Amino acid sequence: MDELDGMVRESLRARADDVEATPALWREVRRRRDRRRRARAATVSLAAAAAVALAAVAVPPLVRTVRSEAPEVLLAPPADPARPTEEAPGPADVSWRAVATDGASLFLLEDGGAAERFLELPEAGESTIVALAVRPGSTADDLTVAWLAHAEGAYDLRWTTLQAGAAHTGRFADTGHDVANREPGGSTPSPVWSPDGREVAWVEDAPDGTPTLRAVGWGADGPGTGGSGSVEAALAGLDHAERPRAVSWTWSERDAEQARGTVHVSHDDPGAIRDAAVEVARSPSGGLEITGQQLVASTLARASEQAGEAAADYLLEATPDGGLRLWWTGPGGEGGGEVTPPDLLGEGLDDGPAWLAASGERILAGSGRRAWLLDRSGAAAPLEGEVVHADFVD
Amino acid sequence: MSRRSRRERSDLAFGEVFERHHRRAVRLAWVLTGTREAAEDVAAEAFAKVWVQWERGRVVDVGPYLRRAVVNQVHSRGRRWLLEVREAQRRHGDDRGVRLLADDVAEHDEVWAALARLPEGQRQAIVLRYYEDLSEADTAAVLGVSTGTVKSQVSRGLARLRDLLDAPERAFRAGGA
Numbered sequence: 001m002d003e004l005d006g007m008v009r010e011s012l013r014a015r016a017d018d019v020e021a022t023p024a025l026w027r028e029v030r031r032r033r034d035r036r037r038r039a040r041a042a043t044v045s046l047a048a049a050a051a052v053a054l055a056a057v058a059v060p061p062l063v064r065t066v067r068s069e070a071p072e073v074l075l076a077p078p079a080d081p082a083r084p085t086e087e088a089p090g091p092a093d094v095s096w097r098a099v100a101t102d103g104a105s106l107f108l109l110e111d112g113g114a115a116e117r118f119l120e121l122p123e124a125g126e127s128t129i130v131a132l133a134v135r136p137g138s139t140a141d142d143l144t145v146a147w148l149a150h151a152e153g154a155y156d157l158r159w160t161t162l163q164a165g166a167a168h169t170g171r172f173a174d175t176g177h178d179v180a181n182r183e184p185g186g187s188t189p190s191p192v193w194s195p196d197g198r199e200v201a202w203v204e205d206a207p208d209g210t211p212t213l214r215a216v217g218w219g220a221d222g223p224g225t226g227g228s229g230s231v232e233a234a235l236a237g238l239d240h241a242e243r244p245r246a247v248s249w250t251w252s253e254r255d256a257e258q259a260r261g262t263v264h265v266s267h268d269d270p271g272a273i274r275d276a277a278v279e280v281a282r283s284p285s286g287g288l289e290i291t292g293q294q295l296v297a298s299t300l301a302r303a304s305e306q307a308g309e310a311a312a313d314y315l316l317e318a319t320p321d322g323g324l325r326l327w328w329t330g331p332g333g334e335g336g337g338e339v340t341p342p343d344l345l346g347e348g349l350d351d352g353p354a355w356l357a358a359s360g361e362r363i364l365a366g367s368g369r370r371a372w373l374l375d376r377s378g379a380a381a382p383l384e385g386e387v388v389h390a391d392f393v394d
Numbered sequence: 395m396s397r398r399s400r401r402e403r404s405d406l407a408f409g410e411v412f413e414r415h416h417r418r419a420v421r422l423a424w425v426l427t428g429t430r431e432a433a434e435d436v437a438a439e440a441f442a443k444v445w446v447q448w449e450r451g452r453v454v455d456v457g458p459y460l461r462r463a464v465v466n467q468v469h470s471r472g473r474r475w476l477l478e479v480r481e482a483q484r485r486h487g488d489d490r491g492v493r494l495l496a497d498d499v500a501e502h503d504e505v506w507a508a509l510a511r512l513p514e515g516q517r518q519a520i521v522l523r524y525y526e527d528l529s530e531a532d533t534a535a536v537l538g539v540s541t542g543t544v545k546s547q548v549s550r551g552l553a554r555l556r557d558l559l560d561a562p563e564r565a566f567r568a569g570g571a
Contacts, residue, residue, distance in 0.1 A: 016422075
């Protein structure tokens with residue numbers, strides 16, 4: 001132990017030894033606990049209904065991995081498309097499919113509880129997958145997933161395609177599109193796709209620390225190969241220390257080549273009001289530009305879904321009494337509604353930054369290493385096993 | 395013996411848990427946040443969350459569980475929130491929250507001032523390693539990162555501390571804690 005180690009230890013202990021809690025702390029703990037009890041009581045009937053309507057969606061043991069040509073991943077054959085879908089209770093009894101990660105692998109997850117792993121990070125690499133986004137238009141047999149890994153204080157943006165059983169993984173850095181983020185205390189470059197999959201965007205830190213929205217075109221061969229242009233612009237009003245991250249992208253106006261829409265950027269502190277709505281436009285030449293920005297009220301988590309020409313938004317927020325509210329606007333702003341899900345805050349929904357993914361009337365919500373399947377009735381079913389992040393396959 | 399409600403029994407039982415662990419939790423929150431109000435707020439929220447899981451029988455060992463809850467709470471609140479709290483205290487002279495019995499000592503502690511200037515990840519790793527005396531593996535588990543990241547954060551943090559201590563005026567000017 002060198003001298004500085006000892007000084008740090010001594011300083012911390014000397015400072016901490018002088019600290020005592022106020023008598024009000026226990027009262028405050030009880031008050032917050034009571035608030036959670038009230039929220040839970042208010043939702044218990046819905047939770048009971050959910051328990052009847054929904055069985056837990058199991059993530060079964062993952063299977064069959066074989067080494068791929070890529071040195072960094074182990075690949076497995078994808079799910080057998082001929083395998084019959086298991087009967088499983090779920091919202092609206094319609095099958096769904098998602099790509100999920102437990103931090104160490106990517107796997108296809110289906111409503112019957114079936115899961116097939118198609119990518120596994122090597123243990124020696126000590127990388128962790130922290131976010132993913134499925135390219136719009138993907139299917140189980142023709143799938144593209146952009147995903148974000150974190151290791152040794154740096155982020156690494158990659159993508160994996162899964163076509164006819166063959167998986168291929170590429171790194172954005174190898175195409176000249178490496179992310180600038182180097183410290184985990186800064187912006188989080190979680191990928192988000194444009195609704196037609198022609199661009200992928202993320203938030204990164206400029207050299208002076210300014211959070212910057214960056215988007216690159218996407219063609220058949222990965223980032224930078226499509227006809228769409230790129231955009232890189234500072235996000236006004238956001239601080240990189242808030243760890244901003246892109247969470248959704250929708251078009252509000254669109255024709256064959258031109259489009260105008262919004263990229264939403266959230267951050268890790270749900271108590272503040274610094275989420276940004278970044279207006280972007282695609283020109284006839286394929287270039288992208290930022291046409292406006294505004295700060296909006298923050299929520300726990302946000303997702304959007306583009307349904308043809310119109311987009312639907314889903315938001316999850318904590319209510320003042322400690323409860324939870326899921327609300328949405330339907331495509332074109334019509335057909336909105338709200339429900340009170342079960343006490344997911346008490347279950348740990350706020351263990352870390354929360355996330356949402358939406359497809360039709362289904363919503364995946366998660367935080368930390370837990371996730372739930374929600375629907376517009378307020379029912380919620382936990383995904384058994386560890387799920388760090390997930391996104392629906394169209 | 396009088397019959398107590400379920401709620402009263404839970405309050406009594408968790409009250410004993412609180413008595414055993416609250417000092418350590420508040421002190422950890424204090425060295426992580428560096429502000430009085432933040433430390434007590436973080437500790438209150440962490441205890442409330444642990445209570446929920448404890449009632450459901452999901453907490454086997456309260457100490458490590460509570461430590462992780464405190465760190466998670468600091469992380470999820472974000473630095474922006476801490477800066478706002480500091481600013482609010484500066485503007486309003488708010489003296490609620492944790493009582494610091496030796497403020498005069500703190501104001502002249504160069505190491506403490508330098509620690510307050512570290513990025514959040516480096517500060518958390520150093521606090522867990524040198525204040526909580528956790529191993530690199532245990533620190534990694536609490537922070538949810540790899541042991542390699544912990545090594546990197548501690549190494550960078552100590553290097554940054556050396557730089558700051560070599561320029562004490564700069565450290566004190568921006569320390570703010």
